[in-house]
Amino acid sequence: MALLQKPSGEALAAVRGPAGSRAGGPRRSGARRRSRARVNAQVVLALVIIAAFLALALFAPLIAPYAPDAADAGQKYLPFGSSGHVFGTDEQGRDILSRLIWGGRTSMVVALIAVAASTLVGATLALVAGFSGDRVAGLIMRTIDVMFAFPVIIAALAFAIILGPGLTVVVLAIVFVATPYVTRVVFAEVKRHRGREYVEAAVSLGAGFWSILFREVLPNVAGQIVVYATGLVGAMIVFSSSISALGIGVQPPEADWGRMISEGAKVIISGNVTVALLPGLVVLVVALAFNWLGDGLNDVFDPHKRRSRS
Structure with a gap:
């Protein structure tokens, strides 16, 4: 029976430690600080990378040492580190560094504009579907399912046939x-907020359908929309590069990272690796930076993660 006795206050204090703290508390707080510092450093690094590439693209005419389409048949395939051509030259004698700088104008800007348009359309459809009746919501979401199932390359080829290759x-x-993707993510968030107290209060006060959507619900899901769109930019930079690499996107002689990868891939076997490797690395770094930024913003906008790190 002595084993079932209630432990004394001294025994509890000995287990909890000073000031009633639990064992391992300092260790957990130290781990949280390290995790928070790692996330902050990741976000700062992502912002530095993105800002640097955007600045290069914006000031390309001032920064690039050569015009992007300036060819010199006598200087084909100069190696990395060559005098006057730090990153070497391609199959037409064009400076790779200059083409990388100018290529950011198409690859990054196009991806940013397209993702912004996708976010606007997808978020609007999701808001309407989340607060409409079953018929309207079903029509919108089934259309989204068809878009999911439709082969992307066939859609891109159809656009190229109708409009001609280009940006x-x-x-x-x-x-x-x-x-x-945007519609699915935002639709799930809107459904979570549909039964919240602030929505019911707005309805009881006589707020209209559009007023509830854009004045009440949208500000509460805007954080998740921004987080998802930011991470999506990186994936779409890779996708836009693949479209240009197929020959139905940006057309020569305009500089584009995807087009550079496609042109460089043709000569990799002959040993000219840097022609395709360098634009591929640039796409990888920029895409990772946007993904890191999205992860960091997720920690900022998600209250559960904020509390777990505090």
């Missing part, structure tokens, strides 16, 4: 790809 095809293809 417009890349933008439309990205919008076609990204809109269903």
Whole structure:
């Protein structure tokens, strides 16, 4: 029976430690601080990378040492580190560094514009579907399911046939790809907020359908929309590069990272690796930076993660 006795206050204090703290508390708080510092450093690094590439793209005419389409047949395939061409030259003697700088103008800007359009369309459809009746919501979401199932390459080829290859095809293809994902994510968030007290209060006060959507619900889901769209930019930069690599996106001689990868891939076997490797690394770094930024923003906007790290 002595084993069932209630432990004394001294025994509890000995287990909990000073000031009633639990064992392992300092260790957990130290781990949280390290985790928070890691996330902050990741966000700062992502912002630095994105800002640097955007600045290079914006000031390309001032920064690039050569014009992007300036060819010199006598300087084909100069190796990395060559005098006057730090990153070497391609199959037409064009400076790879200059083309990388100018290529950011198409690859990054097109992806940003297309993702912004996709976010606007997808979020609007999700808001309407989340607060409409079953018929309207079913029509919208079944259309989104069809877009999910439709082969992306076929859609891009259809746009190219109708409009001709070019930047417009890349933008439309990205919008076609990204809109269903944005709609699905935002629709799930809107459904979670549909029964909240602030929505019921707005309804009881006589607020209209559109007023509830854009004045009440949208501000509460905007954080998740921004987080998802930010991470989506990185994926769409990769996707836009693949569209251009197929030859139905940006057309030569305009500089584009995807086009550079496609042209460089043809000569990799001959040993000219840097022609395709360098634009591939640039796409990888920029895409990772946007994904890191999205992860960091998720920690900022998600209250549960904020509390767990505090």
